[in-house]
Amino acid sequence: MSAKDPQNGPRIWFVTGAARGIGFEIARAALAAGDSVVATGRSRERLEAVYAPYGERVLAVELDVAEEAQAEAAATAALERFGRIDVLVNNAGYGQLGLFEENGAGEIERQFATNVFGTFHVTRAVLPAMRRQRSGRIFNLSSVGGALGFVGASVYCATKFAIEGFSESLAPEVEPFGIHITIVEPGFFRTDFLDGSSVRYGDRTIADYAALSADAKRTYDGHNHRQAGDPAKLGAALVELAAAEEPPLRYAAGSDAVDAILGSLAERQGEIERWRQLSVATDGTF
Numbered sequence: 244m245s246a247k248d249p250q251n252g253p254r255i256w257f258v259t260g261a262a263r264g265i266g267f268e269i270a271r272a273a274l275a276a277g278d279s280v281v282a283t284g285r286s287r288e289r290l291e292a293v294y295a296p297y298g299e300r301v302l303a304v305e306l307d308v309a310e311e312a313q314a315e316a317a318a319t320a321a322l323e324r325f326g327r328i329d330v331l332v333n334n335a336g337y338g339q340l341g342l343f344e345e346n347g348a349g350e351i352e353r354q355f356a357t358n359v360f361g362t363f364h365v366t367r368a369v370l371p372a373m374r375r376q377r378s379g380r381i382f383n384l385s386s387v388g389g390a391l392g393f394v395g396a397s398v399y400c401a402t403k404f405a406i407e408g409f410s411e412s413l414a415p416e417v418e419p420f421g422i423h424i425t426i427v428e429p430g431f432f433r434t435d436f437l438d439g440s441s442v443r444y445g446d447r448t449i450a451d452y453a454a455l456s457a458d459a460k461r462t463y464d465g466h467n468h469r470q471a472g473d474p475a476k477l478g479a480a481l482v483e484l485a486a487a488e489e490p491p492l493r494y495a496a497g498s499d500a501v502d503a504i505l506g507s508l509a510e511r512q513g514e515i516e517r518w519r520q521l522s523v524a525t526d527g528t529f
C-alpha cells in the first residue's frame with residue numbers, strides 16, 4: 244500500500260464521535276493532510292457547526308453507534324457521497340467508572356452497547372465496502388485500560404479489553420483483502436473524557452467501599468482537563484499511521500501508556516515464568 248493508496252488521491256475517513264475530543268482532532272488532522280472526512284456523531288447540528296470551515300470535504304452524518312440501523316445508514320450515506328471509505332476510526336466511547344459493585348446491570352449494558360457493540364455495528368457496516376475496494380485501514384480506540392486494569396474502571400476496562408480481543412482476531416480475517424487494523428491505546432489525553440459531560444459513575448453506594456471509591460474518583464477528577472496527552476498530536480500520529488506501509492497492530496499513545504503497558508507486560512511474563520511448572524503440568528498424557 245502506498246501513501247495515498249489505492250488511487251494516489253486524498254483518502255476518505257469515517258470517524259465516529261467526531262464532534263469533540265480525540266475524534267475531532269483525528270478528523271482535523273486528516274483534513275489538514277488534504278483528505279475528506281465523514282464526521283459522525285449524535286448531533287448533526289453540532290457536527291455541522293464544528294466542521295463548517297471545511298465545506299464540501301466534510302459530510303456530517305448523525306450516528307449514535309449503539310444503533311445498528313444508524314451505522315448502516317451512515318455507511319450508505321458515506322458511500323453515496325464519496326464512493327469509498329479508506330480509513331474507519333471507531334472512536335466514539337465514554338467511561339463508565341466507579342467500583343464494579345457500584346454499577347448496575349443497565350449502566351454496564353449501556354457501556355458495552357456504545358464501546359463494544361457500537362464498534363461492531365460500524366465495523367460490520369463498513370467492511371463490505373473495504374473488501375470490495377481490496378483496501379482499508381481501521382483504527383479501533385482502545386485505551387491503556389485495554390492492556391491493563393485500573394481500580395475504579397473495571398467496566399470500562401472490560402469494554403476496552405473486548406476491543407483488543409476483537410481487533411486482534413479480526414485482523415488476520417481481513418488482511419487478505421488489504422485491510423489493516425490498528426488498536427490505539429492512549430494514556431491520559433486532554434479531552435472531556437473525565438468531564439461531567441462524558442464520564443459516568445455507578446450510582447450505588449456501598450459502605451465497605453466508601454474510602455476506595457472516593458479515592459478513585461478523586462484521582463480521576465484530579466486528571467480532568469489536566470491530562471498530559473495532546474489529542475491534536477494523536478490526530479497527527481494517526482494520519483502518519485494511515486500512510487504507513489506496514490502499520491502496527493497496536494499503537495500505544497503517550498509516555499504514560501508506553502510505561503504502564505511495558506510494566507504490565509513484564510509483570511505478566513514474570514508471573515507466567517514463576518508458575519510455569521504448574522501451568523505445563525496440565526498437559527495430557529493420553
Ligand SMILES: NC(=O)c1ccc[n+]([C@@H]2O[C@H](COP(=O)([O-])OP(=O)(O)OC[C@H]3O[C@@H](n4cnc5c(N)ncnc54)[C@H](OP(=O)(O)O)[C@@H]3O)[C@@H](O)[C@H]2O)c1
Nearest residue numbers: 260264265285307308335336386429431432434435436441
Ligand atoms: N481521553 C482519554 O484520556 C482517553 C484515553 C484512552 C482512550 N480514550 C478513548 O478515546 C475515545 C474518545 O474519547 P475522548 O477522550 O475524545 O472523550 P470525549 O471528549 O468525551 O469524546 C467522546 C466522543 O464520543 C462520543 N460518543 C459517546 N457515546 C456515543 C455514542 N453512543 N454514539 C456516538 N458517539 C458517542 C461523544 O459524543 P457526544 O459529544 O454526543 O457526547 C464524543 O464525541 C473513547 O473511545 C475513549 O474511550 C480516551
